[in-house]
Amino acid sequence: MSQATVMTPSKSEVYFERAQKVMPGGVNSPARSCKAVKSSPVFIQRGDAANLFDVDGSQYIDYVLSWGPMILGHRYPRILEALESALSNSTSFGAPCLAEVELAELITKLMPSIEMVRMVCSGTEATMSALRLARAFTGRSLIIKFDGCYHGHSDSLLVKAGSGLATLGIASSPGVPEELSKLTISLPFNDLGAVEKAFKEHKDKVAAVIIEPIVGNAGLILPEDGYLSGLREATTKAGALLIFDEVMTGFRVALGGAQAKYNVKPDLTCLGKIIGAGLPVGAYGGRRDIMERVAPQGDVYQAGTLAGNPLAMAAGLAQLKSLQLLNPYAQLEQTTQKLAQSIAESARKAKIPAAVAHTCGMLTVFLLKGEVKDYAGALKSDCDKFSALWQGLLKRGIYWPPSQFESAFLSIVHTKAEIEETQKAFEEVFASL
Numbered sequence: 369m370s371q372a373t374v375m376t377p378s379k380s381e382v383y384f385e386r387a388q389k390v391m392p393g394g395v396n397s398p399a400r401s402c403k404a405v406k407s408s409p410v411f412i413q414r415g416d417a418a419n420l421f422d423v424d425g426s427q428y429i430d431y432v433l434s435w436g437p438m439i440l441g442h443r444y445p446r447i448l449e450a451l452e453s454a455l456s457n458s459t460s461f462g463a464p465c466l467a468e469v470e471l472a473e474l475i476t477k478l479m480p481s482i483e484m485v486r487m488v489c490s491g492t493e494a495t496m497s498a499l500r501l502a503r504a505f506t507g508r509s510l511i512i513k514f515d516g517c518y519h520g521h522s523d524s525l526l527v528k529a530g531s532g533l534a535t536l537g538i539a540s541s542p543g544v545p546e547e548l549s550k551l552t553i554s555l556p557f558n559d560l561g562a563v564e565k566a567f568k569e570h571k572d573k574v575a576a577v578i579i580e581p582i583v584g585n586a587g588l589i590l591p592e593d594g595y596l597s598g599l600r601e602a603t604t605k606a607g608a609l610l611i612f613d614e615v616m617t618g619f620r621v622a623l624g625g626a627q628a629k630y631n632v633k634p635d636l637t638c639l640g641k642i643i644g645a646g647l648p649v650g651a652y653g654g655r656r657d658i659m660e661r662v663a664p665q666g667d668v669y670q671a672g673t674l675a676g677n678p679l680a681m682a683a684g685l686a687q688l689k690s691l692q693l694l695n696p697y698a699q700l701e702q703t704t705q706k707l708a709q710s711i712a713e714s715a716r717k718a719k720i721p722a723a724v725a726h727t728c729g730m731l732t733v734f735l736l737k738g739e740v741k742d743y744a745g746a747l748k749s750d751c752d753k754f755s756a757l758w759q760g761l762l763k764r765g766i767y768w769p770p771s772q773f774e775s776a777f778l779s780i781v782h783t784k785a786e787i788e789e790t791q792k793a794f795e796e797v798f799a800s801l
């Protein structure tokens with residue numbers, strides 16, 4: 369009798385089986401579930417430079433980079449040294465430490481619109497706190513956000529959000545009371561008329577406009593000329609605060625973030641990812657007259673046991689100081705553009721409709737005809753074909769974000785050879801689709 373070849377499950381499959389028994393969906397964040405690309409997640413053992421190694425020994429070129437933080441790649445020596453030294457002093461005090469002040473000083477230096485800053489433990493906490501502060505400062509309740517933008521999972525912001533919600537086709541999350549979600553107005557990105565109309569309709573009721581100045585969570589969507597400066601004018605005129613959510617773009621698209629790249633000064637900025645170099649961190653900051661309302665200086669309450677954690681501060685400081693010293697952005701922009709153009713070329717050669725959006729250190733391959741200027745446009749992508757693309761890339765050792773509605777990230781340590789290997793993988797997979 370023929371012996372049916374019994375495939376021994378990989379370690380990733382075995383671990384995922386165990387995970388699903390004790391963790392919802394077997395993951396601690398939906399974005400890494402790989403559900404949308406019809407795959408089970410790869411369990412990672414370690415990272416090094418631009419590479420990941422999974423628990424079965426396979427090696428990948430990493431374009432997720434922990435969803436953005438690892439701009440210097442994995443195990444960057446200066447970050448490891450800073451962490452080792454901080455670790456020797458314990459892991460947390462619940463009392464002030466100098467590293468918190470040093471990181472705050474550096475952030476305010478590199479992003480001058482931030483005159484004062486508060487550290488928190490995630491981007492979600494940063495945006496949630498910034499909204500509370502904006503509502504207190506203006507005495508108003510309405511918030512304007514934009515379709516496809518994702519600002520973390522606080523209730524007021526889970527309305528027509530991007531990232532994992534777009535990936536899983538969840539319009540807005542259950543569990544958010546109607547009374548709350550109706551205080552959030554979501555408008556199309558890149559449409560100034562819609563903002564002006566909303567301000568006309570809601571007059572002096574809008575506390576703030578919060579935006580990803582370069583959208584990363586619908587896939588990458590760039591602001592059209594004049595859009596961000598138009599938002600700045602409209603919010604100033606309406607007496608609403610302009611909040612830039614630079615959790616993803618901060619210190620990635622330029623040393624001073626998207627606000628430097630587009631020369632638009634927000635009232636408040638939210639940060640995360642890169643300022644923690646992979647450790648849990650977020651921050652919100654901006655105009656002194658607004659930030660002085662935050663407790664204990666002011667009356668707007670916000671707190672956190674591990675806010676300003678010495679390990680996260682040490683890692684973030686090492687990363688920001690390295691970026692300040694190296695100023696690698698021209699090179700990173702060029703490498704990203706080169707990869708984007710070669711991917712677009714290989715899609716064209718294979719007659720695969722694709723729009724490749726890119727900016728410094730970020731890119732998305734939308735599988736559709738035409739260009740993407742807003743979330744409705746991004747939703748026209750062929751997600752089934754994207755799944756096949758993602759699986760083909762993984763087989764060829766490329767770890768690409770497992771969703772059409774996410775941005776891929778580059779580090780400054782992706783080598784020329786790794787970029788060429790990636791280009792070749794795209795060419796082969798496009799030809800096979």
Ligand code: KE4
Pocket residue numbers: 397398399400435489490491492493495518519520521531532580584585613614615616640641650774
């Ligand atoms: P966190 O709470 O995940 O640290 O940050 C929320 C957040 C806020 N603002 C922006 C612009 C963001 O991109 C994020 C988080 N980004 C996603 C990736 N698209 C995190 C990945 C995940 O949810 O696992």
